[in-house]
Amino acid sequence: MMHLSYSISRMEPSGLNKAGRAHRMKINHRLGFLIVVMFWMICQSAGATVLRENQREDQPLPLWDDVEVFRDSTGTLSIEKIASAGGEIKFIPPDVRHLQENSNDVFWIRFSLQGELNSSSEWAIQAFPSWLDDVRLYSQEANGEFSVNQMGDRFPFKAQVNRISVLAFPVTVESSPKTYYLRVKTHGPTILDLKAWKRSGLEKKEISRLLIFSAFAGAVGIMALMNLVFWGWVRKLIYPIYSLFLLVTLLGIASLQGYAVSFLFLNHPIWADRFNDVVVCMLISTGAIFTCHVFEYRRHSVWAAGLMYSVAIFFIAMIPLLIWGSPGNIIHSMIYLEIIVAIFNTMFVAWIIFFESHTNTFLPFSPFLA
Template sequence: MYLFSFFSSSPSRFPHAASFLAVLRRCLFACACLFALSAGTPAAALVLMPSDGLDDAVAFSGTLGMLRDPQDRWSVADVAAETRRGDFEQLEGPLQEGFSRDPVWLRFSLSRAPEAPARWLLRVRPSALNELTLYAPDGQGGFIQTVLGDRRPFAEREIPDHNFVFPIDVPTTASEYFLRLRNDGPPLRAELDFWQPEGFERQRTKDYTVVGLLLGAAVLSICMNLIFMVWLKDSLYGHYALYVLCSAAMTMARQGFMAEWFLDDHPARVAQAVLVVNCISNVVATAFMARIFGFRHHWVPAARFFDLVIVFNTAALLVALTDHHTAIARWVSAGSAASTLFGALFVCYLLIVRRQFQYLLAASAFSVGTVLGLYGLLKLWLGDLVPGARPDRIYMLGSLTHLILLNIAVADRTRRAERNYRVERERAMSIRIEAEQTLESTVVRRTAELARTNVALRDEIAQRGRLETQLLESLDVQRKAVEQQNEFVSMVSHEFRAPLAVIDAAAQSLDISKSGTDPVVKLRTGRIRRSVQRLSMLIENVLTADRFQIEQRALRLEPVDLAALARGLCETFNLPEPARLQLDAHLPIAEIRGDRLLIEIALQNLMHNALKYSPSESCVRVSLRQVGEGVEIDVVDRGAGIAPAERERVFEKYFRAETATAASGSGLGLHLSREIARRHGGDVTLVATGIAGSTFRLVLPTSERVAAAA
């Protein structure tokens, strides 16, 4: 005791006095425990000292027993019975049971040094434990039951923490405690340690500080990458921001912070929420990895395999949203391990075989995360068979390292993009300077050429001016000649009308005289009158064509009775010999509005054309009918027909078909008839032709369409 007092009162004299004092206390208390063992005290008791649980946790080392309950049939009284003591297995480290749904009982003995505090905290990790029940002795042979687990409301926890914390009043004598554990979905792993309340608060503050820094770094990374996405117009940065968000959410879920912060009122959904976040994170991470390494560009089967992984995790997400989520948890973990391993192998192939060294930083980031992730899974599944730190620490370290390196990789991608941009800008600048120099030389050369061209152009302009003056003079001479010609034609036509009228009147007088009964005289007067009529129509056509070409005068619209007009023309053409024109207009024909003189000329030309090319003993039929909003007039002759190649040309000005050479004519009749009909909004068409004759149709519309055409 003197030595104890000496070191406790003079810590400055011996720098390691406190540590030596703690070791000395443990040794003295161990001797006391050995003495107690010989007196019948329970074996393997964990003795808590005053300095324990302040700076570091007190872990179980060889003092923890484990008993499996395959059929979930034992109570605490059953496992505490003397007959069950031999069934407990000694654990040298944390509990590792893997994917097992069977309950597991843990037994441990506790005592404390007299000077140690009575209040201690038992912390059980990880946070993914469905059922935890601590049975502490009540001093009367029974047990006090404390129930925790991620399926119970967070508010029911006496000590609020993302892990499970049981407050225990430890006696100075060794007492036995029992802890019942059970999981439905995640691997069953449990790590127990003890803290004093003061040390636990300090450690808890450190944990939450680390988590806060991690979340702050994640938020900063997300904001920066969203800004890069907007600035650089590259959606990869947005994808990476989503990846960082999912990684942070996955870390919070696995460490139990989701249950503490978001699902404190819905504890039954904690395991399901963790699985949902895991599936979403797998989908985003798989798509991001395939995109950043260009799987589809380098090897399409690798991209398709990752597509299958995305589909699998999407299907698992749908299952995770149901009540069967516990059955899919192990398959999601196995799929994550398989896809991670495949991605690592393919990235190694890109770096080693394909020598795609631009992926080196990203590969380093994913390799650290992959190695630590796989190591954490193996540690979680195999327990102490795999040496190293706790899986949660490995996972936290791997996540943090992975995000830091991946941020560097994405920043390097931005750096390389900026470098490429500068190179391209410099190259564009050099090309621009070279182009400017080339342009200057080209401008000098082209200026000289342009000067020479301007001289030649001025000479050509002067020459063209002279030619234009000569052309205008020639056109003026031609116009005057045409005017004189038209005046001459008009004068001749008008001068012809008076003699023709006299001749026609003389022939008509002779025809009605006593001599007209003579057959010879009658034949000759008929020929005279037909010749006069033909010449009169020729003169009228020439004058009409001249008016169409020179004046283009407006139509003199008035009501026209087509039936009466056609009947009058038939009477004019039917000379005293037997009538050859037969009119068919029995139905009432509506009046139209048009230029009576022009319509009469058009119809007269069609009738005259039909009479001219038909045999003298044959009849020409003229039929009128009302059709819709117009009137159709068909003139049917009995001529030899028109060849197929000439059916459209017969309406050309001055054109005469080969079959029409036997008859005299000017080639103006059909042309003028069509022009007059089209001026009225109608048309003249060849409806049918053949060896039996031809049918020409004159179509004239109603007054509204005539007004629009005029």
């Protein structure tokens, strides 16, 4: 009995040492895991946007609030010079007014992306709007060289890496942060925006957009044909004008949605770029004439009707200049004139409806007040 007690007492320290070592190993593993997580979180706080695996496919992640912008007024700086961020190169938070005032310059947009821990996933970075002229995405590879993908109206559609109507650059996002540089050059005032899509979600969205646009195009075609039939019966000028307005509106939507590049001008990017401006001028001209006839401007005011026809003639006259290749300053002036005309039409139509007691024209044509 004494021998058994002595054996047990001699084994107890050894058992306790083993338990203590196991406990310490468990603590060390937990501390190591915590250190790795803390280091990963520190990397995240350095400005990289984290793209998570549970992000919904149908909901893109906005990136514009996490980017920095540099304006290259000369348009000659290389990616190596920009990436060095030395001397006169200073990235600042994005400012919409700053972009609008200098929209004809080259803008460099810097942002960083990273995925979740121990993950690698396929994403797409969408630049909005779709009618930008020259958009290039640079990223630095492991060997120090910069790779570039280029899209926009100045490049053939067949040469683009993503053959869809929107400007979307494919990227592979890993757990380590990676910095990207987006170079944007366009003409005329525009508002830039960036979004990150799961690549599969963007492809599904593109199919959905194409189906919706196809249905819309079919409906517009039927409405235009019906108005031509009505014109053959009653011989009123409003019907062919309405048909023309519908068809030009369809062309405008197709162009601004990016389908002009992907469907009409596959190998002629310059014509696709100018086609956007031409269609906008056609839309303003036909819209002015259509509004003038729908609300019978001539019956209420001869000078108002004359003003609308003058606006239509002016924008039609701008088309040859745009085809030839106009500077961006003309685009600015045309947009300001379009805004003035829209304000005038809204006020004049409101005067016709509420002060001339022509409320019967309000309901069927209220959509055109916008």
